[in-house]
Amino acid sequence: MELNNLKPAEGAKHAARRVGRGIGSGLGKTAGRGHKGQKSRSGGYHKVGFEGGQMPMQRRLPKRGFKSHLLKYNAEINLSELDQLGLDEVDMLALKEAGLVGQMIKVVKVIKSGELTRAVKLTGIGATAGAKAAIEAAGGSLA
Incomplete structure (x- = not known):
């Protein structure tokens, strides 16, 4: 066994998903993102806990209690x-x-x-x- 002969086990490596590389790949044009909408845009997503403008759960519930770390x-x-x-x-x-x-x-x-x-x-x-x-x-x- 030599370092130049080592390789990973069969099936351990997967090819990277190359999106936007032509219609034949199945991931061309919209690159698996569907058409339009927030999720299709780059950088377009919501913050954690966002409920579409509705008052979020963490703000609807009252602030209550305290537990000392000491x-x-x-x-x-x-x-x-x-x-x-x-x-x-x-x-x-x-x-x-x-x-x-x-x-x-x-x-x-x-x-x-x-x-x-x-x-x-x-x-x-x-x-x-x-x-x-x-x-x-x-x-x-x-x-």
Whole structure:
């Protein structure tokens, strides 16, 4: 085998469609575009979403909602998950090792959902006002 003998597999290559090259080719005169109209002209087509002058769908519907691209870095855990963890000191690394938050998470906040029966010291983790009160009532603290 030599480089000058290499060629593509049989049927792998197709002849290019040569339009406007005479009546015998089947693609002469109008070159497969039919007669007249916007689609037959060069450069003549509509923009995406154009509905022939009718008010397009993206303008008929109301603008609504917003989703922050930073959400993938934020997480929340509840008091009952914190209780089941069984640790006296909890930080971001402990939560990631326990699988309570994902590896990409940068900000964690404790929410008041469930019960906390043990004293837990939180380091580098935020908490809502209700969750903070519940943690301090159980004898824990936030740092």
